[in-house]
Amino acid sequence: MTVDSLRGGIEDFFSPTLDNNMLRLLPALARRTLVLAAIAVPWMAQAQIQPMQAQGDVKYVCGGIGSGQSTLMRQAMRNHPLSLMFVNTRGEFMASVEVSIKNNAGTEVLSIASSNGPICLIDIPDGRYTIEAESHGKKRQTRTVAVGGGPRSVEFRF
Numbered sequence: 001m002t003v004d005s006l007r008g009g010i011e012d013f014f015s016p017t018l019d020n021n022m023l024r025l026l027p028a029l030a031r032r033t034l035v036l037a038a039i040a041v042p043w044m045a046q047a048q049i050q051p052m053q054a055q056g057d058v059k060y061v062c063g064g065i066g067s068g069q070s071t072l073m074r075q076a077m078r079n080h081p082l083s084l085m086f087v088n089t090r091g092e093f094m095a096s097v098e099v100s101i102k103n104n105a106g107t108e109v110l111s112i113a114s115s116n117g118p119i120c121l122i123d124i125p126d127g128r129y130t131i132e133a134e135s136h137g138k139k140r141q142t143r144t145v146a147v148g149g150g151p152r153s154v155e156f157r158f
Contacts, residue, residue: 048069048072049061049063049069049072049073049076049121050063050116052121052123055109055110055111056109057109057124057125058101058109058110058122058123058124058125059122059123060110060112060120060121060122060123061120061121062095062112062115062116062117062119062120062121063116063117063119064093064095064117064118064119065095065116065117065118069117070093070117070118070119073117073119073121074119076121077119077121077151077153078151079121079151080121080122080123080151081122081123081124081126081147081148081151081152082121082122082123082124082129082145082147082151082152082153082154083119083120083121083122083151083152083153083154084099084115084119084120084122084131084133084153084154084155084156085118085119085120085153085154085155085156086115086118086119086133086135086155086156086158087118087155087156087157087158088157088158089157089158091157093117093118093119094118094135094158095114095115095116095117095118096114096115096135096136097112097114097115097118097133097134097135097156097158098112098113098114098115098133098134098135099111099112099115099120099131099132099133100112100131100132100133101122101124101129101130101131101132102129102130102132103127103128103129104127104128104129106130109124109129110122110124124147125147126147126148126149127146127147127148128144128145128146128147129144129145129146129147130142130143130144131143131144131145131154133156135156135158136158138158139158141156141158143156
């Protein structure tokens with residue numbers, strides 16, 4: 001092998017035909033990019049907080065399934081007077097929790113048959129409330145909380 005033969009190989013490598021080969025690859029790269037975007041867009045859409053629902057004067061949303069939505073829900077906790085979090089004894093998030101919130105007079109102001117995630121953000125008037133939560137037939141737990149003067153977070157561990 002001589003230097004001239006090496007030089008010829010290098011010149012062939014950097015010849016205009018390489019540019020033509022690259023141009024042929026562009027449609028395939030564009031298709032792959034579109035496929036990746038199609039995969040990423042639904043994932044990003046899931047990482048949104050759902051709209052608030054209303055029961056009387058109380059608005060709420062439950063969610064936090066998946067790391068993206070969980071992060072958003074935990075960040076949003078500081079913007080709501082009351083937040084509930086449901087975990088098992090190992091500290092892992094739980095969903096499908098039944099929740100009842102009663103005001104100081106004993107009137108139910110919020111009833112959630114099954115939370116759609118481990119975190120509930122609740123916009124509720126200032127006051128003292130009793131919160132009951134039950135998960136998958138496990139013992140019903142009760143917490144009392146005073147809402148007002150800043151966000152409050154209550155954790156239920158089943």
